[in-house]
Amino acid sequence: MAVSTVDKDALLTVSGVRFDYEGIPVLDNVDLSVNRGEFVALVGPSGCGKSTLLNLISGLLSPSKGTVSANGIFDSSGRLGNVSYMQQRDLLLPWRTIAENCQLGMELRSISGDVSKVRVQELAKSFGLSDVLNYMPWQLSGGMRQRAALMRTILLDNHVLLLDEPFGALDAITRNALQKWLLSVLVRNDKAVLLVTHDVEEAILLADRVMIMASEPGRIIAEVNVKLTESNIESSFTSPAFVELRKDILALLEKQEVSL
Numbered sequence: 001m002a003v004s005t006v007d008k009d010a011l012l013t014v015s016g017v018r019f020d021y022e023g024i025p026v027l028d029n030v031d032l033s034v035n036r037g038e039f040v041a042l043v044g045p046s047g048c049g050k051s052t053l054l055n056l057i058s059g060l061l062s063p064s065k066g067t068v069s070a071n072g073i074f075d076s077s078g079r080l081g082n083v084s085y086m087q088q089r090d091l092l093l094p095w096r097t098i099a100e101n102c103q104l105g106m107e108l109r110s111i112s113g114d115v116s117k118v119r120v121q122e123l124a125k126s127f128g129l130s131d132v133l134n135y136m137p138w139q140l141s142g143g144m145r146q147r148a149a150l151m152r153t154i155l156l157d158n159h160v161l162l163l164d165e166p167f168g169a170l171d172a173i174t175r176n177a178l179q180k181w182l183l184s185v186l187v188r189n190d191k192a193v194l195l196v197t198h199d200v201e202e203a204i205l206l207a208d209r210v211m212i213m214a215s216e217p218g219r220i221i222a223e224v225n226v227k228l229t230e231s232n233i234e235s236s237f238t239s240p241a242f243v244e245l246r247k248d249i250l251a252l253l254e255k256q257e258v259s260l
Contacts, residue, residue, distance in 0.1 A: 010035045011192035012057065012160050017066035018217075019052060025217040026052050030066070032211065032220065034192040036159070041195045041207035043249065049218025050196040051088075054162045057194070058085040070160045081108070084158040084191075088165045090149035092137040098148045099124075099133035105156040119155060126185060127151045143174040147181070154189075163195045167202070179205060200253075204245050205236055212252050222252045 010033035019027040027049045034040045042050050055061045057068055059079030067074055070083045092101045099120050106116035124130045127147050137145055146166055153161065167175040179202060186193060197203050203210045204226055212222040226245060236242050 011071055012194065013067075013069045014053070014057065015067045015069075017053075017056065017063045017068060019049070019056060019061065020064040027056075028217040028219055030218070030220055032194075034160070034194055036192055037190045038209070039186065039193045039195065039207045041197055041203035041210045042213060043197060043200055043203045043210055043253070044213030044218070045215055045253075046198070048213045048215035050213060051164055052218070054085065054164050054194070054196060057160070058083045058162060071158070081156075082158055083160045083162060084153045084156045085162040086150055086153040086164065086166050088168055090137075090145045092145060092149060092152075094137055097134050097136060098129060098140070101137065101148060102133075102152045102155055105152060116155075120151075123151055123155060128181070141174070142170055143178055146170065146178060150182070150185075154185075154191075159191055161191045161193045163193065165196055165198065168198065175202075182206065200246055200249050201237070201242075204242060204249070210245075210249060212249060224249055224252075 012032075012034040014030055014032040017027060017030040018025060030053065032040075032053075042053070044050055052061065056063055056076075057070060057079070059070075059076040059082075062076040068076070068079070070079050073079050073082055092098075093104070096104070099117070102120045102124075103113070103116040106119065107113075120133065121130070124133055127150070129144070129147055129151060132140060132144060132148075137148070140148065150163075150166065167178050170178065183206065195203070195206060207226055210224045210226060211220050212224070213219065214221045224245065227241070
């Protein structure tokens, strides 16, 4: 049975969404909402439609049935460019410097070069990128490239932020460091953030709520509220609350005969 999680006051709402591909339902009866300043994670097996859902929200695809609203925009074409979307690969342009890559979205919006340069320089401080703005992408580590890609995404200054497994290709040490950093960056913003991940621990660590998806067709089967009080990642991983949440989410996934 689908879980209804729509809040009428949310910045992002997905209501009764179905998406068919060549007559086959990929997603069915998906309800979801994310409020301002809230971080929601989607967890589920490969092929359950998590990335497809992000493509629907961003406007790259249109639903076969149901509605999607991001910051009050219901039309799919209208959401293009009005939803910030960081995909699995950093997609930095190799012929542009890090600063130029980060300015790209503002260029497309006809924001003056002087203004965009100032914005990049200001935000680069909190992203730890001030010293590498003139570097080319190939000169940076995978972790630094992901920081640059996320900074470019946030510089679009949209209210809805979509993250599709942004740390999935990184080693465990780099991923852990970037999770810490992401928490420190996003705690200061008022965006509605939706993260797709295969990592149950990452979902618990970063999100206020975790939505569990099943496949064939893709649908939300459960919602888990996260209420961790630990002040750092290391203590969170070993806390009784974290361990219990992980156990509960894995049990929900196993109950649906899915595995990550």
